[in-house]
Amino acid sequence: AQSVTQLDSQVPVFEEAPVELRCNYSSSVSVYLFWYVQYPNQGLQLLLKYLSGSTLVKGINGFEAEFNKSQTSFHLRKPSVHISDTAEYFCAVSELRSTWGSSNYKLTFGKGTLLTVNP
Amino acid sequence: DAMVIQNPRYQVTQFGKPVTLSCSQTLNHNVMYWYQQKSSQAPKLLFHYYDKDFNNEADTPDNFQSRRPNTSFCFLDIRSPGLGDAAMYLCATSVGGKAQHFGDGTRLSIL
Numbered sequence: 617a618q619s620v621t622q623l624d625s626q627v628p629v630f631e632e633a634p635v636e637l638r639c640n641y642s643s644s645v646s647v648y649l650f651w652y653v654q655y656p657n658q659g660l661q662l663l664l665k666y667l668s669g670s671t672l673v674k675g676i677n678g679f680e681a682e683f684n685k686s687q688t689s690f691h692l693r694k695p696s697v698h699i700s701d702t703a704e705y706f707c708a709v710s711e712l713r714s715t716w717g718s719s720n721y722k723l724t725f726g727k728g729t730l731l732t733v734n735p
Numbered sequence: 736d737a738m739v740i741q742n743p744r745y746q747v748t749q750f751g752k753p754v755t756l757s758c759s760q761t762l763n764h765n766v767m768y769w770y771q772q773k774s775s776q777a778p779k780l781l782f783h784y785y786d787k788d789f790n791n792e793a794d795t796p797d798n799f800q801s802r803r804p805n806t807s808f809c810f811l812d813i814r815s816p817g818l819g820d821a822a823m824y825l826c827a828t829s830v831g832g833k834a835q836h837f838g839d840g841t842r843l844s845i846l
Contacts, residue, residue, distance in 0.1 A: 650834060659825050659837035667833065706777060723835060725777035
């Protein structure tokens with residue numbers, strides 16, 4: 617079964633500093649990988665996704681992530697954060713299976729990382 | 736813009752009084768999901784529809800039901816809400832195993 621580990625539950629940083637939010641996953645099959653952001657009292661917004669191809673994925677709001685298959689990681693990075701980036705960030709994975717079934721499109725989420733950007 | 740819309744954004748109900756949350760989508764996605772999210776936790780999948788096929792998670796209480804009358808709409812029915820059911824309820828859609836698109840959620844309070 618797939619699982620996702622977000623190594624940091626909280627990450628405080630100062631405005632304009634770089635940030636990396638770490639995500640590791642385990643799966644016995646190929647996966648799709650996602651990062652979502654959630655602002656207070658809102659739903660989840662897709663930041664970026666890795667489906668195939670280039671391992672460096674660029675998303676919205678200046679975020680990017682790199683898929684590392686050997687280390688089973690998908691860390692999220694931003695070179696310079698803003699106050700408005702303060703939010704909860706969730707890493708998620710869905711498994712690709714050769715036989716079509718409900719597990720093909722179920723997401724497994726990490727527990728989330730609260731990014732707090734201070735002035 | 737194509738989107739996932741949840742109504743209402745905030746819902747208050749009484750202990751034991753049935754409540755229905757609604758979700759509509761203009762994305763024409765074939766898969767629709769309902770999640771429960773409690774404070775400072777990740778979303779927890781309750782069930783999903785693949786087209787008209789209903790897929791319940793093994794640990795979803797019987798108290799939670801769902802209906803999908805057509806591609807665009809999906810409802811979450813809580814037959815007898817308890818205090819532990821107070822949470823944010825998120826609807827999402829997808830095409831197969833690709834990215835899920837979420838609505839803004841309905842925050843449910845139980846009095």
